Amino acid sequence: MLFVRHRGRLGTLFERIGYLSQGLPGLVLALALVFFAIHAAYPLYQTPELLVVTYAIMFFPLALVSLRASLAQAPPRLEETARSLGCRPTAALRRVTLPLVAPGIAASAALVFLAAVVELTATLVLIPTGANTLATAFWGYQQNASYASASRYAIVIVAIAAIPGCLLQRWFDRGQEQS
Amino acid sequence: MTGLSVAGLHKSYPGTPVLRGIDLDVKSGTLTAILGASGSGKTTLLRVITGFEEASHGSVTVDGTVVDDSRHRVRPEHRRIGLVPQDGALFPHLTVRANVAFPLPRRDRRGSRPDEMLELVGLSGLAARYPHQLSGGQQQRVALARALASQPSLILLDEPFSSLDAGLRASVRSDVLAVLRATGTTAVLVTHDQDEALSAADHVAILRDGRIIQADAPRQLYQCPADPQTAAFVGTANLLEGTWDGTRVTTTLGRHGIYAGLQTPQPGQVTVLIRPEQICLAQPGTDAVPARVTATHYHGHDALVAVRPDPPGSQAGNGDGKELRVRVSSDAPEPGEFVGLTVRGSVAAWASPAGS
Numbered sequence: 322m323l324f325v326r327h328r329g330r331l332g333t334l335f336e337r338i339g340y341l342s343q344g345l346p347g348l349v350l351a352l353a354l355v356f357f358a359i360h361a362a363y364p365l366y367q368t369p370e371l372l373v374v375t376y377a378i379m380f381f382p383l384a385l386v387s388l389r390a391s392l393a394q395a396p397p398r399l400e401e402t403a404r405s406l407g408c409r410p411t412a413a414l415r416r417v418t419l420p421l422v423a424p425g426i427a428a429s430a431a432l433v434f435l436a437a438v439v440e441l442t443a444t445l446v447l448i449p450t451g452a453n454t455l456a457t458a459f460w461g462y463q464q465n466a467s468y469a470s471a472s473r474y475a476i477v478i479v480a481i482a483a484i485p486g487c488l489l490q491r492w493f494d495r496g497q498e499q500s
Numbered sequence: 501m502t503g504l505s506v507a508g509l510h511k512s513y514p515g516t517p518v519l520r521g522i523d524l525d526v527k528s529g530t531l532t533a534i535l536g537a538s539g540s541g542k543t544t545l546l547r548v549i550t551g552f553e554e555a556s557h558g559s560v561t562v563d564g565t566v567v568d569d570s571r572h573r574v575r576p577e578h579r580r581i582g583l584v585p586q587d588g589a590l591f592p593h594l595t596v597r598a599n600v601a602f603p604l605p606r607r608d609r610r611g612s613r614p615d616e617m618l619e620l621v622g623l624s625g626l627a628a629r630y631p632h633q634l635s636g637g638q639q640q641r642v643a644l645a646r647a648l649a650s651q652p653s654l655i656l657l658d659e660p661f662s663s664l665d666a667g668l669r670a671s672v673r674s675d676v677l678a679v680l681r682a683t684g685t686t687a688v689l690v691t692h693d694q695d696e697a698l699s700a701a702d703h704v705a706i707l708r709d710g711r712i713i714q715a716d717a718p719r720q721l722y723q724c725p726a727d728p729q730t731a732a733f734v735g736t737a738n739l740l741e742g743t744w745d746g747t748r749v750t751t752t753l754g755r756h757g758i759y760a761g762l763q764t765p766q767p768g769q770v771t772v773l774i775r776p777e778q779i780c781l782a783q784p785g786t787d788a789v790p791a792r793v794t795a796t797h798y799h800g801h802d803a804l805v806a807v808r809p810d811p812p813g814s815q816a817g818n819g820d821g822k823e824l825r826v827r828v829s830s831d832a833p834e835p836g837e838f839v840g841l842t843v844r845g846s847v848a849a850w851a852s853p854a855g856s
Contacts, residue, residue: 405577407603
């Protein structure tokens with residue numbers, strides 16, 4: 322939020338770096354992190370935590386783009402108006418800005434969630450031995466040509482993708498009527 | 501009783517002074533318009549009064565309470581200033597009623613106050629609508645109801661009518677003014693529209709280059725502006741060179757009295773203001789000054805006629821042939837026609853800048 326409202330040189334730089342990670346292939350990022358974990362943070366190697374960090378780096382730009390769009394829904398002017406009407410800064414945030422950006426935050430969370438669920442390349446590299454995500458499980462069975470077993474995971478992935486989609490759709494429809 | 505008092509207010513951003521010593525007093529229950537071109541510091545002045553910007557020097561006092569001086573500042577939410585922003589700035593996720601109830605303490609939001617306010621602005625039927633379902637004028641009236649709901653000491657209107665189209669503007673403006681007068685609210689209207697300022701306000705303050713050039717009643721301001729630049733800003737102005745002999749002023753158009761109460765210049769060369777409606781068209785050949793019509797701008801309710809006076813060759817020194825504008829209410833002459841000009845009423849005059 323700070324990046325969008327207060328555009329400084331540092332903020333812009335940080336944001337650009339964030340976008341860069343979107344441009345990198347997942348495999349490159351994953352190998353870089355493996356290298357980093359082995360040499361600099363060995364306890365992290367082969368842990369689920371490292372996988373989460375990877376996802377955070379990979380999907381940060383995705384979250385940023387959709388957050389930026391939703392923050393445009395709540396210009397600072399509305400917050401100022403709220404303050405002139407007697408709201409403390411925290412109350413203005415709670416009563417005006419949050420309700421306006423909440424759908425956007427939910428949407429970006431859902432987008433990132435979906436992308437993380439189906440992410441495969443970086444996951445294959447970084448997943449702790451013996452553990453599986455839906456995508457790696459699907460990949461494993463599919464590699465062995467066990468299409469029947471693989472299809473179970475595929476169905477779960479599709480179902481998970483559909484649920485937030487439906488919820489968001491309903492939310493946006495309601496938002497459309499209001500704004 | 502002073503509703504708003506601004507004294508010696510300075511505001512600079514790094515390297516650029518924006519406000520350079522503003523002094524302004526608004527009497528309780530009156531409406532003062534701050535009239536300024538864009539870039540004159542209007543917005544900054546408003547933001548300092550509301551508390552979104554800090555004054556560099558000077559003080560702001562609202563209803564007897566100092567809200568900003570060099571020592572302490574009151575936060576915007578405690579200043580009891582109702583703001584009506586440019587395009588209303590209604591909260592899009594709230595209904596009209598919830599918008600009006602917004603400034604009230606939680607226990608009063610379900611009470612009758614929001615409905616009373618909506619009735620006051622004539623929008624009782626729209627309580628359940630959302631802002632995007634309202635017209636621009638309705639949004640402005642809701643914004644006013646919202647600003648008035650918590651009974652502020654002062655209402656600030658930030659160019660509230662500029663986004664409305666011309667026909668709507670006049671009616672929304674008169675509705676809003678009626679509400680302000682009915683509630684006896686002290687109000688400051690910031691605008692760049694001189695018609696709006698002159699017709700709506702009890703007092704008009706001219707803001708230019710971060711200073712208040714003049715603050716007067718509209719009539720005084722229009723007839724006796726502080727300087728030629730102000731004269732041209734608050735209306736159409738014919739500025740003529742003239743000679744002031746201590747009792748009368750002589751211009752191309754004859755001899756005129758000057759307004760009483762005006763600071764009289766030293767005898768000598770003066771710049772004279774003659775408003776377009778002070779000049780009458782007469783038949784040429786009488787004691788009127790002959791002139792030729794060069795253009796006619798028809799406005800419906802009146803017409804602005806551009807004329808070039810053509811005094812008899814004898815007065816060659818005065819006949820600068822400068823184009824003048826004359827307002828006529830009917831039967832505007834065609835370009836090329838010859839007319840006579842007479843001036844009625846008194847004029848305003850300032851000493852000419854040295855060397856001209």
